[in-house]
Amino acid sequence: MFSKKTTEQIKLETRPNKIAANSFYNNPKYRGWIYQAFLALFLIGFFYTIVTNTLDNMAAQGIKSGFSFLNTSAGFDVLMTLIPFDTTDSYFRIFTIGILNTILVSIIGIFFSTLLGFIFGIAYFSPNFLIKKIAIFYVEIFRNIPVILQVIFWYTIFNSLPIARESINLGDSIFLNVTGLYLPKLVGDPGSAYVYSSIVLAILCVVFLRYWAKKRQENTGEQFPVLPTSLAILAGLPLVSLFLSGVPFHFDYPELKGFNFKGGITVIPELMSLAVALSIYTGAFIAEAVRAGIQSVPNGQTEAARSLGLKESKIMSLIIVPQSMRVITPMLNSEYQSLVKNTTVATAIGYPELFTVFAGSALNQVGQAVEIMFMTLAIYFLINMVISFVMNHFNKRTQLNSR
Amino acid sequence: METRQFKPLPDKPAPITTAGPIAWLKTNLFSSFFNTLTTLLISTALIAVIPDVFDWLFFSANWVGTTQDDCVKDGACWVFISAWSQQIFYGSYPVSEIWRVNLSLVLLAFVITCSFILPVHLRNKVSIPAYLTLPFICLLFLEGSYLGLEPVSTDLWGGFTLNVLIAAASIIIAFPLGFLWALGRQSPMPFARSVSVTCIEFFRGTPILALFFMGSVMLPLFFPADMSVDKLLRVWIILVLFMAAYMAEVFRSGFQAIPKGQYEAADSIGLGYWQKTLLIIFPQVIKVSMPNILATFIMVFKNTVFLLVIAVPEMLQVIMSALSNSNWLGGHAIEGYLFVGFTFWVSCFSMSLLATSIEKKLDTSHQN
Numbered sequence: 228m229f230s231k232k233t234t235e236q237i238k239l240e241t242r243p244n245k246i247a248a249n250s251f252y253n254n255p256k257y258r259g260w261i262y263q264a265f266l267a268l269f270l271i272g273f274f275y276t277i278v279t280n281t282l283d284n285m286a287a288q289g290i291k292s293g294f295s296f297l298n299t300s301a302g303f304d305v306l307m308t309l310i311p312f313d314t315t316d317s318y319f320r321i322f323t324i325g326i327l328n329t330i331l332v333s334i335i336g337i338f339f340s341t342l343l344g345f346i347f348g349i350a351y352f353s354p355n356f357l358i359k360k361i362a363i364f365y366v367e368i369f370r371n372i373p374v375i376l377q378v379i380f381w382y383t384i385f386n387s388l389p390i391a392r393e394s395i396n397l398g399d400s401i402f403l404n405v406t407g408l409y410l411p412k413l414v415g416d417p418g419s420a421y422v423y424s425s426i427v428l429a430i431l432c433v434v435f436l437r438y439w440a441k442k443r444q445e446n447t448g449e450q451f452p453v454l455p456t457s458l459a460i461l462a463g464l465p466l467v468s469l470f471l472s473g474v475p476f477h478f479d480y481p482e483l484k485g486f487n488f489k490g491g492i493t494v495i496p497e498l499m500s501l502a503v504a505l506s507i508y509t510g511a512f513i514a515e516a517v518r519a520g521i522q523s524v525p526n527g528q529t530e531a532a533r534s535l536g537l538k539e540s541k542i543m544s545l546i547i548v549p550q551s552m553r554v555i556t557p558m559l560n561s562e563y564q565s566l567v568k569n570t571t572v573a574t575a576i577g578y579p580e581l582f583t584v585f586a587g588s589a590l591n592q593v594g595q596a597v598e599i600m601f602m603t604l605a606i607y608f609l610i611n612m613v614i615s616f617v618m619n620h621f622n623k624r625t626q627l628n629s630r
Numbered sequence: 631m632e633t634r635q636f637k638p639l640p641d642k643p644a645p646i647t648t649a650g651p652i653a654w655l656k657t658n659l660f661s662s663f664f665n666t667l668t669t670l671l672i673s674t675a676l677i678a679v680i681p682d683v684f685d686w687l688f689f690s691a692n693w694v695g696t697t698q699d700d701c702v703k704d705g706a707c708w709v710f711i712s713a714w715s716q717q718i719f720y721g722s723y724p725v726s727e728i729w730r731v732n733l734s735l736v737l738l739a740f741v742i743t744c745s746f747i748l749p750v751h752l753r754n755k756v757s758i759p760a761y762l763t764l765p766f767i768c769l770l771f772l773e774g775s776y777l778g779l780e781p782v783s784t785d786l787w788g789g790f791t792l793n794v795l796i797a798a799a800s801i802i803i804a805f806p807l808g809f810l811w812a813l814g815r816q817s818p819m820p821f822a823r824s825v826s827v828t829c830i831e832f833f834r835g836t837p838i839l840a841l842f843f844m845g846s847v848m849l850p851l852f853f854p855a856d857m858s859v860d861k862l863l864r865v866w867i868i869l870v871l872f873m874a875a876y877m878a879e880v881f882r883s884g885f886q887a888i889p890k891g892q893y894e895a896a897d898s899i900g901l902g903y904w905q906k907t908l909l910i911i912f913p914q915v916i917k918v919s920m921p922n923i924l925a926t927f928i929m930v931f932k933n934t935v936f937l938l939v940i941a942v943p944e945m946l947q948v949i950m951s952a953l954s955n956s957n958w959l960g961g962h963a964i965e966g967y968l969f970v971g972f973t974f975w976v977s978c979f980s981m982s983l984l985a986t987s988i989e990k991k992l993d994t995s996h997q998n
């Protein structure tokens with residue numbers, strides 16, 4: 228239906244309303260300021276209510292405020308500490324212990340989840356049908372089960388291991404029983420400083436070698452076998468200094484004394500189950516990321532590399548992996564961060580990481596929820612910022628290398 | 631003269647070395663020495679393990695009975711699950727009132743189905759209000775006292791249905807909030823943008839367990855002293871905020887996927903900001919981010935199990951208290967945890983399959 232309106236009418240209707248168009252509230256800039264003023268008012272009101280309510284409630288319940296509680300004695304024991312601890316030590320010591328335990332389990336978890344993730348992510352592309360199916364099974368099963376259930380499951384498994392006298396024995400040096408995993412500990416005797424310094428020297432040599440080899444390749448086009456040489460340096464230098472200084476090391480083996488093992492390194496079942504569950508769970512997500520990363524490299528890249536005459540082994544390391552890392556690294560970043568956040572599930576089994584020991588036990592005793600939660604969350608933000616910083620740095624490098 | 635006609639011989643089957651099961655075996659399992667070796671190793675391991683596992687799980691398992699004494703065979707004691715099944719699925723919700731929980735679930739399924747099968751012109755007008763009111767209707771209905779039904783305290787709610795309902799109620803409310811945060815994050819207004827970014831980053835950077843913990847110890851301090859807010863309600867608030875932050879990031883990546891021409895086209899036909907956002911951009915954002923929305927939902931659904939830490943009787947918490955029941959001290963932990971794991975696995979895996987199929991269906995990108 229066409230309009231039957233006269234030209235005059237159309238003119239009247241479509242004539243811009245000059246007064247409205249120029250008015251104050253139709254200017255997007257001023258409008259934005261008005262909206263933001265409303266938002267600011269709302270936020271001020273919101274926080275004012277919260278703060279006054281909190282202060283009133285805390286006064287009514289007789290809860291103190293401030294950080295002075297950090298210096299008072301905690302008065303409870305902690306299951307596992309990396310630094311010496313006594314029940315008379317302060318809450319600040321508890322806080323430090325919690326942070327160290329969180330970092331410990333995060334590092335173990337990040338290491339093993341990356342290992343598992345890359346193994347299963349690459350296994351997806353295996354020509355072997357069974358390996359491929361196992362990789363798919365691993366990813367689909369473990370990523371769809373809540374991580375807290377997996378932690379509790381492994382904890383139950385480790386708690387049903389045999390008692391110390393009947394512990395599972397691996398070559399009289401590694402023992403596994405209901406109280407934990409016992410590993411031999413490497414102890415340095417006098418003279419071991421030579422070996423340590425030779426390790427540092429070897430690393431410096433390798434860094435220099437890589438730099439030199441890259442320069443040489445850029446200038447002359449000749450490749451230098453960097454990997455075998457650096458492996459030889461890394462293994463050789465410490466070995467030579469080890470034998471020159473007369474092997475200044477001995478193992479401290481765990482031994483059954485009374486009802487339990489003494490000596491060596493003890494891994495408590497809480498730490499074991501948390502590390503196992505987090506590694507397997509996050510590993511499934513990383514495997515998926517690796518798979519997506521490798522799939523994101525177009526097949527043409529492989530074909531182009533072949534037509535240039537590169538060897539099959541070189542194609543993977545020079546063409547496919549650097550390009551897939553561009554996709555994998557950002558995903559690794561978020562998986563590592565969620566792993567650190569997921570260490571809080573330790574509270575279900577009582578592994579004394581930051582959340583359990585500080586936001587749990589300490590908060591129960593002190594009651595200063597606001598301060599304690601603030602400190603705890605600040606640490607998680609800090610750890611995640613460090614991870615993000617490192618991974619972004621790595622990401623930039625992989626991006627530069629691939630262009 | 632007789633014409634001779636060319637008669638082709640029937641096709642020969644492909645040689646068995648290139649097609650058929652033998653060829654499949656050769657390429658997929660025995661293509662090289664190393665492959666053959668791994669195949670043999672894995673098959674031996676599987677043959678050694680699988681019969682025992684199946685035997686424990688099914689053949690010598692105990693299926694019928696009501697008490698622990700009925701578990702006489704050495705296999706798994708599934709009697710434990712069947713005896714506690716009502717608590718596992720409904721918590722301590724009164725038996726006579728369980729139809730209310732079921733009806734809420736049916737209502738949820740109904741609204742979801744409606745949003746897919748309704749004709750396009752009705753879809754937005756009916757589905758969006760239905761979704762947004764559903765959590766509140768279910769809340770009133772399950773609690774009951776305002777509707778003249780028998781009141782059921784929220785302490786009694788529990789089990790797997792609680793996991794499902796609280797996750798669903800959270801995503802529904804988190805949807806508009808997350809969208810608002812995502813809009814704020816890319817708005818030209820500096821203050822609104824920084825507020826949105828702070829909210830998103832705070833709730834994304836905090837462990838969900840710490841948030842639940844804050845909901846249980848810190849949130850009561852924020853309310854006036856004479857106002858006691860129900861624990862489940864506080865958990866709901868926390869879950870909504872947590873999910874909104876993740877949804878905001880999902881929407882942001884959705885916004886980035888919309889070509890700039892869409893904004894310009896909307897501007898050039900004279901649409902205002904909200905018209906442009908809701909009528910042109912929003913439907914396209916929903917479309918491209920549907921798989922990610924489902925992935926977020928799966929994540930939050932799995933995270934509802936974390937509620938056991940603050941003693942909300944969700945599924946795993948029910949299992950754990952059943953395990954410490956004095957009549958069932960026979961060590962049925964493995965059966966219980968396997969059952970919880972299986973239930974969550976089935977739910978999450980089917981949702982992730984759905985997400986993949988939606989992704990394929992919606993993939994209208996111009997790839998050649």
